[in-house]
Amino acid sequence: ETGVTQTPRHLVMGMTNKKSLKCEQHLGHNAMYWYKQSAKKPLELMFVYSLEERVENNSVPSRFSPECPNSSHLFLHLHTLQPEDSALYLCASSSSSLNSPLHFGNGTRLTVT
Amino acid sequence: RKEVEQDPGPFNVPEGATVAFNCTYSNSASQSFFWYRQDCRKEPKLLMSVYSSGNEDGRFTAQLNRASQYISLLIRDSKLSDSATYLCVVTGTHHGSSNTGKLIFGQGTTLQVKP
Secondary structure, eight states, X not given: OOSEEEXXXXXXXXXXXXXXXXEEEOSOOSEEEEEEEOTTSOOEXXXXXXXXXXXXXXXXXXXXXXXXXXXXXXXXXXXXXXXXXXXXXXXXXXXXXXXXXXXXXXOEEEEEO | OOSEEEOXXXXXXXXXXXXXXXXXXXXXXXXXXXXXXXXXXXXXXEEEEEOTTOEXXXXXXXXXXXXXXXXXXXXXXXOGGGOEEEEEEEEEEESTTSSOEEEEEOOOEEEEEEO
């Protein structure tokens, strides 16, 4: 059982498609995150929302567009992606506290063709 | 210099061995430290927090050395199921003006336990 649920688990899309990744957390947290993990590379932070306000945008290209309608849901809207965007996209949540660890969802494995 | 550095390995050890990983961090103001475990093609999962006095959870022992700015993870009596990548995570600043801690991940150390 996971307190952070991501859908879909796998996604294959063409470069002209538009798709969205969804994340939902049931842990009562008020901070949510998007990370990208490419093969053989460390986790790259993309976006952070705290109390539904975006507090971090880590120089991510505009073809990635996050949305946080409430503290339990987070979306990542994708459009005109490139093949190098193929990666594992991980959602995470935490309490809004300096010392809180992250709880990850099981990720969406994205392939851009 | 990377904010959090780990030896990527892989560490290949026989079952029953004791293995230790180190991780160094650059920000002396860092306050919280964690070890995560990530299995192949899966999400990272929190293994344990690291406390100033050191802490133990079964076969796993975590230590913090603030003076030298490193943390360590010791695994005793290695099991085949311990094979995974172990991520060192450090936090000490906030995201913008929020109260949310900024976690910095190391690249991970891969452990392969052989029968």
